[in-house]
Amino acid sequence: MISSRLKRLIRPLHNLLWAFGGFAYDFSRYVRYGGWRAHAEHRRRDYKAVKIYHQLEKSLSFRERRANSGWEAAGNLLRVLERRTPATAGPGYHESVGVKVLRDFAATADGGGDTARRVQEFLQHVRQESAEGGVIDFHLEELLAGKLEDPERFFCSRHSVRDFRPGAVPRELMRRAMKLAMRTPSVCNRQAWHVYQMDSRGTIDRALALQNGNRGFGHEVPCLLIITADLRAFDTHGERFQHWVDGGMFAMSLALALHSLGLASCFLNWSRGAREDRRLRRVVPIDPAHTVITMMAVGFASDEFKVCYSARRPIDSILTYLDDPA
Template structure:
């Protein structure tokens, strides 16, 4: 009898809701993800540039590349770059793309043709000066890493999820610092698809479509929404990548707040289709951006405050040797 009740519950409640959620996510993915179509946004143009130029940057960094490598990608990148500058103008991405192409044609082992060299020279003549070119490769060395494990662990282990804040404002500079730190997070093919949306003062309408303030969230000074832009992700094999990139970006943002002695608490994003639709309406976040999580933040109060212990189990339980 118990098994029959469980089966009925599965068939009537769980499976239909799961199918609705999957269908909702599928249609959003098909509508906004990077794929071959007649509709292409500026972000999708940027993604195509980043995918190709980062492939060339990786090749330029290899110690022993094969002679004549990379020609097709470089030629394609030169075409994409020309189209991007024509349609979108010159910005940091354009300078980055031309900079990588310049580094590519000046490397003795890369694959080149007169046409490619001519294309790159034309790109450099449309308003991008040599001194403004960026990208290619840089050099790192172990001796520059001048901190140890214990120092970094001590900083990270002092962070707790805090739900009680003072009335002092978080400044624009502190937010900018935290975003700058978040940008150190790894990003697939350096696509940098994540953003921080900042909401101040009255954000109860946002909380209302995310299970309410739960008795504490409305007391925060700022509400941050971390998003990842679907326009930067393509094939079905990348369907989970926005959440991975977004999660790492969110964690670095939280740590960027923490090192400035600003308290934070991460609030999971509830993905019921009806709540998701309402969330986009009240936040005015573009629909091509996937919410990863909410982060409530505020300055610490002067008194000692209580937080959940949130005990961490032994690291040996999280390590599996194969």
């Protein structure tokens, strides 16, 4: 009796202490790998490039553009692109796109003064640029072409499946799902997610041994994903949690993309502490700058299986109207 009462009293303190340790671990990783550091490192510089050139893309997309608007961002992008030295092994993906966006902007923007002159001088000598980036003309018909005829059927038929058929998942099908999930929005279009895919029994079992929600079916998972986000993409104190936000959004898009292609999936949470995170990194070669967001079991569902009912709260319990109806 006394022992159980003590446990009830101590348990909240125990959680607080472990939470503090987790906060310290997360902070140490942000200090070590976050994008707040100097941008000489090529991946940090690449993320910095997209953060800036996306400002120019937004400027190019506005119906009404103010005179001289965007030139400050153009100057900032130029400084990032000029940091690449000849010794660097080529421009990053976003740096190449940045050159193209900078060229589009300079061709249509007015003013700019000395910044415009320096941009033109840079563009005369640069050779490597992408065919992607900037803005495209879009029509309402194209937007509505993606409208689902029966969205309730699509969303309500998606369940967390824990009963998979034996056999590998074709990698091309997985790549197709990830390509669809790449349409996920992200802060300043940084796309800082990264997926680690495991298809062999030994690798899957070693990873799942450290995850606490796969008992009873983990040994039959044919494909396991570890979804992560790159800390190097986030460079301000206000973005210290953004890797979890963007990574979580990508994970949900991927689950829906898999469902659209006939694949079943089940999220396997990674609400673990520093000790387990370090242990996972010892058995799976995860980039030190990548934060683990979640795991996901993927496969073809069995012909017949059971799923959790997973009752959903009423809409009124999650929705608050802040304005009176018009």
